[in-house]
Amino acid sequence: MGFEALYQPIRLGPVEVKNRFSMAPTSAVQAETGLPTEQNYAYIAARAKGGAGIVHTGSVQGTPKAWIGQSEIQHPLYDPTHVGAYAELTDTAHAFGAKAFIQLSLGLGNRGYKADGSPGWAPSAIAKAELPGGMPDHEGFRTYFLRLPHSKAMVDGHAVVPPRAYTTEEIEEEIETYVASAKLAATAGFDGIEIHACHGYLLDQFRSPLTNIRTDKYGGSVENRNRIIVEISQKTVEAIETDFPEVAVGVRLSAEEHVEGGYQFVETRDLAVELAAVGVHYFDITSSSRASFKDFVPDIDGTNMKYAKGIKEATGLPVMCNNLHEPANYLKAIEEGYCDIVNMCRPLIADPDIPNKVRANKIDQIVRCTRCYACTLRLTVFIPVRCPLNPNVGRERYMPEYLRPPVWQTKEEMLPAQIRWDRGEGGTDAS
Ligand SMILES: Cc1cc2nc3c(=O)[nH]c(=O)nc-3n(C[C@H](O)[C@H](O)[C@H](O)COP(=O)(O)O)c2cc1C
Ligand code: SF4
Numbered sequence: 001m002g003f004e005a006l007y008q009p010i011r012l013g014p015v016e017v018k019n020r021f022s023m024a025p026t027s028a029v030q031a032e033t034g035l036p037t038e039q040n041y042a043y044i045a046a047r048a049k050g051g052a053g054i055v056h057t058g059s060v061q062g063t064p065k066a067w068i069g070q071s072e073i074q075h076p077l078y079d080p081t082h083v084g085a086y087a088e089l090t091d092t093a094h095a096f097g098a099k100a101f102i103q104l105s106l107g108l109g110n111r112g113y114k115a116d117g118s119p120g121w122a123p124s125a126i127a128k129a130e131l132p133g134g135m136p137d138h139e140g141f142r143t144y145f146l147r148l149p150h151s152k153a154m155v156d157g158h159a160v161v162p163p164r165a166y167t168t169e170e171i172e173e174e175i176e177t178y179v180a181s182a183k184l185a186a187t188a189g190f191d192g193i194e195i196h197a198c199h200g201y202l203l204d205q206f207r208s209p210l211t212n213i214r215t216d217k218y219g220g221s222v223e224n225r226n227r228i229i230v231e232i233s234q235k236t237v238e239a240i241e242t243d244f245p246e247v248a249v250g251v252r253l254s255a256e257e258h259v260e261g262g263y264q265f266v267e268t269r270d271l272a273v274e275l276a277a278v279g280v281h282y283f284d285i286t287s288s289s290r291a292s293f294k295d296f297v298p299d300i301d302g303t304n305m306k307y308a309k310g311i312k313e314a315t316g317l318p319v320m321c322n323n324l325h326e327p328a329n330y331l332k333a334i335e336e337g338y339c340d341i342v343n344m345c346r347p348l349i350a351d352p353d354i355p356n357k358v359r360a361n362k363i364d365q366i367v368r369c370t371r372c373y374a375c376t377l378r379l380t381v382f383i384p385v386r387c388p389l390n391p392n393v394g395r396e397r398y399m400p401e402y403l404r405p406p407v408w409q410t411k412e413e414m415l416p417a418q419i420r421w422d423r424g425e426g427g428t429d430a431s
Contacts, residue, residue: 005334013248013281015191021355023047024345025103027058028385029073035085041092042396048096051355055098059105062181066107078181083188090189092404101192102185109202110163122163123212168216179235186244197229198254200289234278252284255307258292269314276315284320299371302329308339350389
């Protein structure tokens with residue numbers, strides 16, 4: 001099988017990506033809370049060295065309120081003092097030849113409780129529900145959840161302390177803070193900023209009639225429920241285009257909610273068309289919310305291809321698609337126009353070297369994720385991600401091959417990417 005199609009460069013707005021492989025946003029969970037650590041850098045380095053053209057961060061919380069809601073497993077970026085830690089991360093990705101994309105989030109909404117049970121903010125004061133029918137069809141998953149003190153409340157729709165509903169003014173403030181954080185991300189050297197609007201977290205909760213019963217301009221009609229996503233995208237695009245024209249802006253959307261009474265694909269397609277009109281450069285298509293876990297982290301290959309194709313055709317913009325584990329499906333997805341970039345989370349947990357192995361036609365040497373859910377379960381209960389197929393996951397920091405090598409750079413090369421862009425030297429490729 002010839003895989004050349006996967007090695008054609010592609011542009012996402014101003015950013016040229018060397019191939020069609022991306023590491024999808026992955027909260028790999030470190031033992032430490034707070035800013036990214038050496039382990040985060042090494043995790044990113046392994047996937048960049050393995051050949052992915054883009055490496056995403058996991059979900060990064062872009063405002064203090066968003067961060068309060070989930071400080072256990074995710075990182076914050078909203079203060080200038082945070083920028084240095086992310087600049088190390090982007091330098092690392094670039095040193096290993098990949099573009100660095102940040103997934104910037106406005107928080108987990110009604111899922112944004114801390115392990116001590118204290119709630120965060122959400123569109124409406126509706127407690128989250130983890131529906132039994134939505135749990136993966138996997139022996140042990142539910143039992144495991146029920147044993148753990150801080151996850152018990154996530155099953156069977158048990159009531160937890162309901163979140164606080166944002167006031168209209170608080171939403172407007174959150175959008176402004178988020179946009180300022182996007183500029184901090186660009187300052188840190190990210191090549192792309194991906195707006196996290198999926199998986200039943202805050203922005204996605206605004207979309208859903210099940211979690212948004214507001215009566216102001218951010219609730220009610222579909223247009224009102226989508227308003228926050230359109231506004232945040234438009235303002236981020238405007239701010240980034242003005243100050244950091246070398247940086248791409250994209251949106252990660254769930255195609256369908258997969259819960260009775262939730263939103264459908266047709267609404268996602270219409271939203272994507274609106275977002276294309278405000279100038280976003282690409283889409284990252286996934287599906288579902290945490291309430292339907294089996295569609296969020298699916299166990300059948302290629303389930304989101306049809307959605308990705310629908311968004312690509314409706315908007316004419318480049319689209320990333322996840323849940324592609326079969327090499328024949330990567331190729332089909334790209335060659336038959338389902339998507340432009342294969343966005344891999346679990347496949348690269350199990351084997352960070354997939355892109356290089358495919359390029360060398362060593363398909364039989366790929367370590368294939370078995371969709372056993374070990375990584376996912378660990379994430380859900382805030383313990384570092386591991387994989388039975390890859391003993392190195394979570395300990396990349398101890399592996400010399402993933403330490404960023406010393407690279408001689410001239411003063412010119414060290415200047416922030418934006419200055420080089422302004423001089424007409426193009427892109428942000430520091431590799
Ligand atoms: C351990 C783990 C961490 C994840 N972290 C994130 C995240 O931070 N942000 C996000 O949008 N999706 C996250 N996801 C979802 C993945 O990006 C991806 O959409 C999903 O796993 C399906 O794609 P895959 O089959 O390539 O794994 C995570 C999934 C796993 C298993
Ligand atoms: S832990 Fe299981 S589901 Fe996760 S990457 Fe490894 S094999 Fe796949």
